[in-house]
Amino acid sequence: MLSKYRILLPVVSLAVLLALTFWMQPRAMSYFGLNLLFNLAVPIALATIAQMLIIMVNDIDLSLGAFVSLVACVTATYLNDTPALGLLILVALVLGYAAMGAVIHVLDLPAIVVTLGMSFVWGGLALFILPTPGGAAPGWLRAVMTVKPPLMPMAVVAAIVIAAVTHLLVIRSGIGTVLRGVGGNARSIARAGWNVAQLKALAYGLAGLFGVLAGMALVGLTTSADANIALRYTLLSIAGVILGGGEFIGGKVSPVGAVIGALTLTLAASFLSFLRLSPDWQIGAQGAILILVLTARLLFSRRGAAA
Amino acid sequence: MSGFAKPWLWAWIAAGAAFAATLGLTAGRGAGELAYAAMSFGAFAAIVGMGQMLVITLGPGNVDLSIPACMTLAGTLALKVMGSDPGTAWLGLAVALATGLGVGLANFALIWLLRLPPIIATLAASLIYQSLAIWSNRGLRIKPPEGLADFATGRMLGVPNVAWVALLLALATWVMLERSVWGRWLLASGQNLRAARLAGVPVQAVRAATYVAVAVFAALAGYLLASFSGGAALNMGAEYLLMSIAVVVIGGSSIAGGNSNVPGVLGAALFMFLVVSMLNSYGAGAGVKSVLTGAIIIAIVIAASARRSRP
Amino acid sequence: MNHDDNAPVVALTRAARHFGPVKALDGVSLSVAPGDCLGLVGHNGAGKSTLVNLINGTFGPSAGEVTFPGGAEGVRSVFQELSLCPNLTVAENLRIAHPNLKGFGWRRAARAEIRESLDRVFPGHGIDPDAEVDSLSIAQRQMVEIAIGFAPRGGRARLVILDEPTSSLDAGIAEQLLSHVTGFCAAGGAVIFISHMLGEVFAVASRIVVLKDGRVVADRPADDFTRSGLVDAMGHVATEAVAQQAARSEPGAVVIHTPNGLEARQGEVVGLSGLAGHGQAAELARLYFSQTSDWRAGRAAQAVFVAGDRPRDGVLPLWSILRNISISVLPRDAKRGLVDRAAESRLAQEWKARIGIRTDDLDNPILSLSGGNQQKVLFARALASDAAVVVMDDPMRGVDVGTKQDVYAMIRAEAAKGRTFLWYSTETEEVCQCDRVFVFRNGAISAELTGAEITEERILEASFEMQEAS
Amino acid sequence: ESHLADTADKRIALSNNYAGNSWRQAMLQTWEETATQAVADGVVAAADAFTTSENQATEQAAQIQNMILQGYDAIVVNAASPSALNGAVKEACDAGVTVVSFDGIVTEPCAWRIAVDFAAMGKEEVDYLATRLPDGGKLLEIRGLAGVFVDDEISKGIHAGVDEHKQFEIVGSVHGDWAQDVAQKAVAGVLPSLPDVVGVVTQGGDGYGAAQAFEAAGRPTPLIVLGNRQDELKWWAEQRDANGYETMSLSIAPGVASLAFWVAQQILAGEEVPKDLTVPFLKITQDGLDAALESTPEGSVANVSYALDDAQSVIAAAK
């Protein structure tokens, strides 16, 4: 019952914001305009999905932004110069994420701490690779991110594809169901004979995979990288998951919502720049709009359920 | 609780090791200087860390991301009100603490009235506080009154004054957590909010007080830091976001809530300063420094938890 | 699968399990054959749940062995504490227990299987396989868990262990379960049935095993036991009908009156009854919240709460037994806001003795106690306070017979001193001991009974929809 | 003069990635003053300033894309990254928008660059030390924010200078993140393990913090090359009056934003402008200290505001 409302709020907030944006800036209502509004939301959506996969198993990832930055650095250097080595590194990074999940479970460590520590590690590695901004996006990646499909701009197509694939993976598939179960009640999953360490490794590994995709997509758009390029994705992705109707504990997440949450966050920033506020208040207005959008949750929250 | 190995020990051991490793470079010369610097700068991390610890004790999902913005806002407003005039230190302190009170109440209002998850609420609110700080002073750096600056950089019995402040605050926090009814209420709320409420704990009052406390701690740290470093800067709190969380977890408090640890926060605050100093002293580049810091944090957490789960 | 009908499904030989110094199980030998319905009884902390965990492999034995001559498949457990994933739907929860459900269309198969199993065990259950478990009542969750236990799941259930399965079911639904268990065993399945409701055990068990302090003290066909004999074997003197109606004092002034019509006087024990999930628990929670504050807690609370759903509403899991007992009375004994630790430990020692919490050290974590003993801690927490109103939400869930009698007596004594009790229970037997009973139906009060009107028939009558006219 | 009227209906936007220090605040202030005047005079139709909420290239890229949508004719950008904005900048150019980058410049060829030679600035610090301390000695380097272009450039210049003047050796290097409290902390942590230091090379904004750290550690104050913050300059003046302390301040004037504004206006007006322009950095010597202090507001940074003439002469110089 709740899961149905969970998706309603993000959809409504995005629609309202989009309508307001179109009203203020009719130019945005075009193939070209939509692409400009949303193409930088694609890597954010991928990162939000990665964060969602971690939140789904009741953990939280404070290292995601640093990880995406590292991936961006690898993509703009090794993947471009020596593709085979670059690919190898990226695969190793995904495996590293999976290992992190397993270690967190087996040693019963708090994820927030381990990922906090890992954020320094990823950040340091990124600085090794690119001590100064630079590198270049591989041509094919640039082509993928700037392709102009018919009817709908790349950004919209990508968002729909990401949402559909992850919905199938997380909500519809059997293994996705079990992974959500880990967030709901890990003990009963273990009692049913599943190896929870493996499941956590899988969830983290998938998160790593989406983190890698986020980093690659980002480089495809920006054409180059630096060690700090995606640091804000950590908090942005958390906000996106929550905006998308997810909850921090209990395995209650919505991939479609997460993608919409990422789009909403991106759009909110654009909407504000169309408002032309005084520079003093531009930063604060971002906070205010975040609060405003989330306040709509109140309308849907179960009244009286909380203590 | 009794019977447990002491998880806070690890932070102190690590701090000691970093201290020794740094002095290994100089064959022991400069020990006093290094200890003094660690206490000075550790004090700020300790103060915000204790605030963050109280919030984290409230249970999963509770964390205050507005600490840097609150530090900046409090520092900015206090220094602006004082305007370098002698004898205004107490007025400035009052303004800073009032700012903390306001920030804490605003944060809690968002969390309670609008039912926003604390992470998001404090993150969004911090952007507004940042704007307020920019608007109020446009980044101008006003010097603290001379007496206040002398106090903030001064020492008593060889220990920096700011460290004394942190120590007193730690003592008060420890008594509050371990001996007072409020502390029990806080710990109970952190384990299971609903069960605590049904056991008669006034949970909303506890939560409100906690969010106010962290903001007041941050405001005090901002006031002291601005006085210590010769004026408030718009970015002066930035590094205390991750720092405040790191010192809590390195200090051995359970991130799952309901369990916290004051001595650990103090040790971890010293450690966070000393480890950077150690790596700087060994001439590590930014990348190496970052990787090693991360690795050491994880190692400490593993060591502390391995000790805990095998009683 | 082994088709030798005489081979036991599971056999324990001198199996033991120790937790540090605690001998939860101390050399138990036991076997369960196909067609057996084994009733397992014993006081709180006797080792029943530990035995279950040995059989289903949650942990291994410290000594002795557990063997499955016909293989371990088809051995199912329904645990004492609910263990579904609340964020998943009913059908998805079946998928968790049934890893072989794969490929396209698994949802449809899962939905069909759980619906069929629910229909078979609880005809007319009204549970939607696509409902999230979160949105179900505690009784419905229990039903789902039982149905998953009995579902084929790609094979056939051979042994189903039910650890206090009826503790949150009302009488009608429990009846359905019992008849299903009987049928299941008649068809060659085996069941281990754990319950503190001896009536149920007599109704289904072909054999009864009595555990006491980790040892088997009796293992005989059910017909060889009498009710009092069974209680004797468990180690409690039957204090049946303690002071039934005896010390009933004159009720005082009205202390509680809710908009719903619920009324209670000083010194009264007021029962809330009706079918499970008809708004009693919600009414109690509302009442408790209205009597206490989110924001203030004075020296003396007006009301205290005894939770039945322990993990959700009662236990503070990181704390010791001591701290769990004292949390509600801290403000009363505090000096200048500081906890009086001497008074705290005195109080806890006193209640450990009074209510018989089975532990050697009150500083042990609360989770080391058995379910029933945790419940006693919650009683101690409430009764230790001076609150005038005690709100009890199905508080006898999983409490053994002996303790129940002690607690009944304690409640009576406290009521005589002027306290008011509001007591929701799924057991009609308990409700019948009250001074006044409100029966709930569909979230509203359908009858108020007092004195001699309080009978099982009147309560049942008011619980179900009755055609008023005819 | 005739060029002024040509741009009366043009709109210019400032894309800024950070507002969290006094330099950026002064930059925004200068922009606002120049822009308000220019709009009032009818030179341009609008000149709005935008700041991202986070100092990140991704946010700034999105901001630039929004400016394209809003139909600005020119975008003046102080970039978070020299290359990570290239995608967005290219999109702007393709949409017919003039892009002028300054301070933090972008490498995308279609944009104009008003650059400061940061490497030369770093080298000049060491050159200056060589004149003051002919015997050489050990130096402490305070760097900025790791992974950022400007930090790397200045540091490269400093190291090039040290290579040239063999009498100097860098014995310690810490990151002060261009924030004086961070610099103070980093220096305090590394000082105990350092031998005697004769000079400190900085990137501006962190000299005062370094001085405080030396003082707290009870060490003699070395020769610190300063930045342009007012508190640094004031401290310098106090030291000079007390004990004849002598040093130099090197920095970029935040007013370069106004130069960028005028360059953008000139491009819009159809003026032929080379893609690469250079501005000199702001240098304050012992002699100019009092004048600089006088013209700098309390708590702010030393600044120079540029007018149309300045822009025209910079453009002419580059041709």
Ligand SMILES: Nc1ncnc2c1ncn2[C@@H]1O[C@H](COP(=O)(O)OP(=O)(O)OP(=O)(O)O)[C@@H](O)[C@H]1O
């Ligand atoms: N994990 C554990 N650690 C320490 N002691 C334990 C643990 N689990 C059980 N015990 C102890 O083992 C004993 C048997 O517990 P068990 O849960 O088997 O009792 P039970 O018969 O199921 O009781 P109840 O009827 O109350 O559920 C109890 O004394 C309990 O305190």
Ligand SMILES: Nc1ncnc2c1ncn2[C@@H]1O[C@H](COP(=O)(O)OP(=O)(O)OP(=O)(O)O)[C@@H](O)[C@H]1O
């Ligand atoms: N929670 C949901 N969110 C979004 N769409 C849903 C959801 N549940 C069902 N649907 C849509 O309804 C359609 C029918 O769902 P249903 O679960 O009945 O199909 P099914 O045949 O049992 O599943 P499958 O063949 O995929 O295993 C699905 O294809 C899906 O697109």
Ligand SMILES: [Mg+2]
């Ligand atoms: Mg049990």
Ligand SMILES: [Mg+2]
């Ligand atoms: Mg029990």
